Every structure is written in C-alpha cells, then in structure tokens.
Amino acid sequence: MSGDASSSSTLPAAALAASRAALSSALADPSSGTPLTIVTATDGDIQAPAQDATPLTGQPQDVDAPMPQFDQVRTVFSDPNNFNVKHPLYSSWTLWFDSPSTKGRNLPQTPATPSAATPFTPATPGGHGGGWMDDIKKVISFDSVEEFWGLYNNIVPPSQLPPKANYYLFKEGIIPAWEDDANKQGGKWSIQFPKDKNRGNIDKMWLYTMLAAIGETFDPALSKDSNEQTLITGVIVSSRPQFYRVSIWTRLAPNYGGSAEDTALKERIESIGKTFKMGVLGYQEGQKLAGALATEVEFASHKDSEKKGRARKLVA
Numbered sequence: 001m002s003g004d005a006s007s008s009s010t011l012p013a014a015a016l017a018a019s020r021a022a023l024s025s026a027l028a029d030p031s032s033g034t035p036l037t038i039v040t041a042t043d044g045d046i047q048a049p050a051q052d053a054t055p056l057t058g059q060p061q062d063v064d065a066p067m068p069q070f071d072q073v074r075t076v077f078s079d080p081n082n083f084n085v086k087h088p089l090y091s092s093w094t095l096w097f098d099s100p101s102t103k104g105r106n107l108p109q110t111p112a113t114p115s116a117a118t119p120f121t122p123a124t125p126g127g128h129g130g131g132w133m134d135d136i137k138k139v140i141s142f143d144s145v146e147e148f149w150g151l152y153n154n155i156v157p158p159s160q161l162p163p164k165a166n167y168y169l170f171k172e173g174i175i176p177a178w179e180d181d182a183n184k185q186g187g188k189w190s191i192q193f194p195k196d197k198n199r200g201n202i203d204k205m206w207l208y209t210m211l212a213a214i215g216e217t218f219d220p221a222l223s224k225d226s227n228e229q230t231l232i233t234g235v236i237v238s239s240r241p242q243f244y245r246v247s248i249w250t251r252l253a254p255n256y257g258g259s260a261e262d263t264a265l266k267e268r269i270e271s272i273g274k275t276f277k278m279g280v281l282g283y284q285e286g287q288k289l290a291g292a293l294a295t296e297v298e299f300a301s302h303k304d305s306e307k308k309g310r311a312r313k314l315v316a
Contacts, residue, residue: 073085075087083146086144086145086146087146088143088144089142089143089145089148089214089215090214091143091171091172091214091216091230092141092142092171092172093141093142093143093148093170093171093172094138094141094170094171094172094173095138095139095140095142095151095167095168095169096136096138096139096168097136097137097139097165097167098135098136098166099161100164100165101162102135102136103135133175136168139151139155143172145214148214152207152210157202157206158203158206158237158239158244159199159200159202159203161239162239163239163241164240164241165238165239166237166238166239167206167236167237168234168235168236169210169213169214169234169235169236170233170234170235171232171234174233174234176236180233182233182251183251183302184302185251185252185253186231186233186249186251186301186302187249187250187252187299187300187302187303187304187305188249188299188300189247189250189276189297189298189299189316190245190247190295190298191246191276191294191295191296191297191298192243192293193243193244193245193246193293193294194243194291194294195240195242195243195244195293198244202237205246205280205281206237206246208280209235209237209246209280209281212275212276216230216232217275218231218232218248219231219232219268219271219272231250231252231268231269231272232249233250234248234249235247235248235249236249242293243293243294246281248272248276250272252265253265253299253301253304254269254301269299269314270299270314270316273297273314273315274316276297277297278316283297296316297315297316298313298314298315298316299313299314299315300312300313
C-alpha cells in the first residue's frame, strides 16, 4: 500500500483524519486484535466491545459492559477494549451483500428508493435485469473508522465467499446499480484475478480498496480548496467460479469529445486508476497483468459496458 496520504494531501481535516486512521489500522494486523463490536451509548459515547464478539448478522451486537472512565482520550488503536473516541469518516457508507443463498429470499431490510417521487426498479449491477433488489442484503451503515473495523472483523472475507457472491461498499444513499442517479453517468475501474493464484491475496486487496475508498484517497480533486464532488460512489468485490473481480465505481465518465472539460475529467479518471493499480493493489507502473482469466486495470463507462466488445476502455 502507498505511504501515508498526509505527506501531500489537501484533504479536508475530517477526511485526512479518517485516511490517517484507516492507513494506520491497515499497517497493523487487524486479525491480531480483539474483534470490535460497535455499540453507541445514549450520549454518543462508545461502550467497551465484547471480549467474545459474534459475527454480524446485519445488526450491531448489544453488549452489557461498563462505560469507560473519560479521564483521558483513548483511541481504538491505543486501547481496543476501552476506547472512548471515534474517528469520523468524511462520508457515511453502507455495505451490501448478495450470494446464491440470498436469491429469492424475503430479506428483513429493503433498501429505500433514491427518490420517493421516482420509483426505482434497478437491474443487476451487471445489467442482467429483473428482481435484483429482492436478492441484495443491506448489511449495515457506518460513519467512523471504529465502526468500519467492527464490521470488517466480523464478516466473511472474500476468499471464503461462495461463487456468484458480491460485497458492495457504497456511499450512504447510493444504490449499487447502474440506474441510480449517482451512477448512471459514470463508469468503473476493474481488475479480474484468476482464483487459484490469488486466493491468498484477495482479502488484502479488498481491504486496501475499502480503506482507500473510506479514507477518500482515490480522487485527488477532493481537497479543502475545491468545490468538486468526489467521483467515487462505491467499490465492489465479486467472487466467481474461476476468478475474483474488484471494481471502483465513479459518478462520471469521459465522453472522449475532446473538450477541455472532458479532457480534465479523463485525466482525473486516469489518476484514480493509477492510484488503484499502484497505490492500492501494489503493481508497478506499466506492469502488464492480463493473462488467462486476468485483465489489466481497465475503465469503461456503464453505457459503453453495455456494448460488450465495442466498449471504449482506459488502461491504468
């Protein structure tokens, strides 16, 4: 993973704090610590996590533990059992999940429509249409580094997911479908890995992709002096019978029209792809990745992706 983003970052203070905290957490082995169970007290303080946390089933687990003493600031990094502060993220995020086991099930949590005035019936993220919202499960929303780790330490990692299962981590309020207003003019960077060679790496790749997303380090235009809206809407990991795929979705995509505005957008999209390839996945600039069941780090708009073989693509 790339170095601390604070060295040259112009992110807003909240985003920079989240990035520093998330990157610091990534450098420590999260599996070696006590799994976090996130519980918010009535006054907004954090209760101590349970010593034997159970896996998440879509809702935070309640614990009956004494409140810590607030005589000093204790972060989850310095005191994972009795921390009393949270590191807020720049944005709130929602984790979604689907797999063959969720198909056709009556799930307890039904995602809200993006607009009450405009009914929304999306196709699948892959564009196959029909009934996808009946199958996807909204796991949980979070807005702090501590809640992220509580979630991450209690869900099945991608390497253990069954074929045709997917995790979708999207900004809160954005449905992980092409038809959502935040996505329909955008596209995605994606890379495909053969399963047999990457089963031992996919969990770290997905973790670093999520950390870069919630730390707002993908898009350089998100700065304290900019009114730009971040291009990133969400990230996805997919397990398939013979490969894994990791994707980063953007709210805009270049139309290759040659205007100054479109050229600037293309450069911004390309910067995201380079950060993904080198800073997150750890490949070298110019390194060729394509092969059997593998692809380069490639970008295509959602509209072009529908054209299959005729899609215009950028390569990081």
